[in-house]
Amino acid sequence: MQADFHWQLITERPRQALIDEWQQLSENNPDSCSSSFPIFSINSEIFLKGRKIFYAFAYKNEKMVCVIPFFIKSKIVNHLKINILQTINHDHIDTYVIAGQNLWDINELIQSFLSFLQYNLKGWDYFHAHNLICEARVSQYNQIPLYDKKLAYFEVSNNTSAAGIISKKLLKNVTRLQNKIASNKGPLNLRCSVDEADFKSDLKVFIELEGSGWKSREKTSINCNSDVEDFYKQTWAAFSAQGKSQIYILYAGDVPIAGSLSFRHGRKVFLHKIAYLDSLSRYGAGSVLVKLIIESALTQAGVDIICFNTYSDWVQRWHPLIYRLNSIEYFNNTPKGLLLNMAFGLYRSASRLYKYLQQKPV
Template sequence: MSIVDPLPRSLGPAPTKTAINVRFMRYNELLALVPRWETLIDRCPWRNPCYEPEFLLSLLRAIDIGSVRVMVAERGNELVGLMPIATKQQFHLPIRIAETWRPDEAFDATPLLDSFWAGDALQACFKSLRRHGFHLLSLNTVSANPEFVSVFQTATTATSLAYFTRDQFQRAALRPAGGAEEYFQRVLSKNRRKKFSRALKSLESRGTVRFETAAVPAQARDWMEVFLDLEASGWKGNASTAFASEDDSLSFFLDMIGRLIDSEKLHITRLTVNRNPIAMLIDIRSADHVACYKTAFDERYSQYSPGALLEWHNVRRMFDQGVSLCDSCGDPDNELLNALYNERLDFQHLIVSLDRWTNFIPKRVLPALQWIKRRLPSQRGNESTPKG
């Protein structure tokens, strides 16, 4: 959820120029960096919860098998840039490619950069990767908002590096303003509003229906276990994509949730019938921004659309929580979320050359390889189809 602040900060006089140094760190070294890391988050013009300490440290501890290094850019004692880096194979090219790390558990790979030093920090990171033998940097699922695009383009222009935009997509989002009822009247069709109301009334025929949000840390920890059971009982469990399906993903979830609860950055909301939870939703909060991270529902109640009812309630909740922007974290083609959330966040996959000698790759080779990759399936399909 790399989200741009809607209003620029008053930054005061520009500080004096000091060299930016880049180094690579592992999990244990990062623990001592947390206070400066939090300061960097406050000075970054966009938000990315996946690279904040609670999320990233849990990923490194549970998911990383030792291949990820976190690149940090420092200006004296100031932390001015941070991004986890992994080695990536791209288009089967026989060269070393670095990528901003985004495992399946994460939803954003936009680097954290200090608003004062964003361009300088990014240039220093390019230079450091080049010194470590990398020829390309892949930034997969990074913000396409104007602030990040401007920083990225300034950095590549200043270093005469070429880049290729491989993919672009949008995610549903919400900027609460005014009242929830007025919002729903404006963005939802009359037919859809009636469907929500009918589903809720039908569910109420089964017993007492409540929407609840965990009020204290102990309650959130208890609900976390219920969420895991609920998720594993449905299609995610059958597809082995639930957090409880794999030891490493379960370890990540438990560690991450615990850290977020301790930092008061986690909201767990549930829908119950006769006190039995039938749908649950996890939100991650970063200042006044929210990412709707994961949902789960009891498939035995599918006819009442419990997941949709909880999403509907959660959007209503955002209007009462002082939230300036909410990322749905949903797939671009999720019809329900695209209807409930009337804004869109732009994302992209960028691949940048790290030295002038390989500029021809993002300029010519990658566009050609992508064209071939997209063309071949249709050609094969045409060849295998009998002509009548």
């Protein structure tokens, strides 16, 4: 039987009673911590200045059960102005969880939401969401074709040692590097701050570590952009207030040499960013950090999974498990929406044909 959702749409900052309900929803659903009001508020205030923001609240039996914030933007496609609805999840968070989604069948929730938008909001042609994490797969009818973004993860709950998670060859190599750092730079000590009182100092250490290397030279480190730095400071303050912030700092003696900016999603720990002292890159300080975090998680209560936000080349060397992220798209029943649907369909068919011809032996 399909869940009977009632939706409410508002186009201004929610009143405090709604914010309190939203916050309670996030607290009652640990996997929704990155979808709380403070996180979305930080995103919109820093990165979406001047955008029109919508908040869709779903209710069942008069109780708030889901929140989907989104904004509208316009894009010119072949001289046509297309109005696009997009969920608010900035690239700096990488993954997206709908607040309250784990309470319901994800596809029933999505269909109800899209149907509500179609009949209750005018002036849009296309809706999309990316990087969605959910237990069940989003229906292929709502997935973006050719969308293929992955994240890597390790299951730690079913193992008693790192040897059950990391390949024998890689574990041996990283352990050798670990011993080399300890021998040359001093004894290693991994610290993990979870308290609100510690996060500011540890976040500062992490930002300095990240700014010591190639990211700073290429102007992509956190401290190269004041808006991005404000985003991280405010976001991790919000995570810390929820008890979800985890910042790992690896010390050699008294010197910080590597760190991970992380947060908890239920029983998962997301290693959101990893940084290391540039002068120790040849020692594999980042790899040593990951190994020690895995070993620490094996003894940490309530942690089942260690997650990366991506499936980058360096992560692939660890032979992790892979999760394919979900996406959502919907073409509205407007002239431009229907035209866009046809154009996307032709483009994607051509892309598939091109890939097929590239793979077919001559």
